[in-house]
Amino acid sequence: MLIPAIKKDEALIAEMDACLSNDDVFQLWWLGQSGYLLQWKKQRVLIDPYLSDSLTKKYLATNKPHTRMSELVVKPELLENILVVTSSHNHTDHLDGETLMPVIKNNPAIKFVIPEANRAFVAERVKCDLNFPVGLNDSKQVTIGDFTFIGVPAKHNELERDEHGNSRFMGYVIKFGGHTIYHSGDTLWFDGMADLLKPFNVDLALLPVNGNDPLRGVAGNLDCCEAAQLGKEIGAHCVIPCHYDMFTFNTANPEDFAKACESIEQPYKILRGGEAFYSVTALKTSVNV
Secondary structure (H helix, E strand, O other), rough: OEEOOOHHHHHHHHHHHHHHOOOOOOEEEEOOOEEEEEEEEOEEEEEEEOOOOOHHHOOOOOOOOEEEEEOOOOOOHHHHHHOOOOOOOOOOOOOOOHHHHHHHHHHHOOOEEEHHHHHHHHHHHHHOOOOEEEOOEOEEEEEEOOOOEEEEEOOOOOOOOOOOEEEEEEEEEEEEEEEEEEEOOOEEOOOOHHHHHHHHHOOOEEEEEOOOOOOHOOOOOOOHHHHHHHHHHHHEEEHHHHHHHHOOOOOHHHHHHHHHHHHOOOOOOOOOOOOOOOOOOHHOOOEEE
């Protein structure tokens, strides 16, 4: 039995729409895996969405089945009024044609932020014009609407660059209205990572917790303890874990993350699929410490 979403499809969209008039706080919904919808002042940013069963279908008859654990939170064709969509790297759970093509079709003014190194690959997978995506490298930034996106390198499993020195795996620092969110993409801890992130004064860090087990046959990520410790070292006001409960072969127990955070007094919040998080200042009494 699939893990149920707290809200999904039309009910989730209705909740998002009902929050559009609230300009005082931002809202962030977890869409599963590393995908989120960020909403602030009637603007929507879709972060690394994977909203299909493309990987389950692709690996069905292989020795690495991607068996889904959780309900699909929202059909991609239901997502409208999206200002920006992002991809942090080329792996399908972060760059899914079955998700992105309907989102782009339904949002003709949308901007698509990607690592510059991946431009040709992205254009082929998403069937878009080569010049359509907005390419970033680490330390570069772009402002779209009220949101500024700053590229940060990611190690998955290497700090890989193209022939021009552009990062193939990235995270994004997203700044808006005095808030700062860090979405790491898929990454391991690397030398200098915490020092690189500290100056951003991150309010909310969105970090993977599924770990790095070579027996899985896929590139790895931070584990529960590392994600908690990274949040502590960069001074994040809150950490939300992700990249678990999607595929049975590549997951983690969020309760282990909760225990790791509590052991070092790192504030955190665990979301269920389709659940909303409201800005840190509005949730001081409900963030776990």
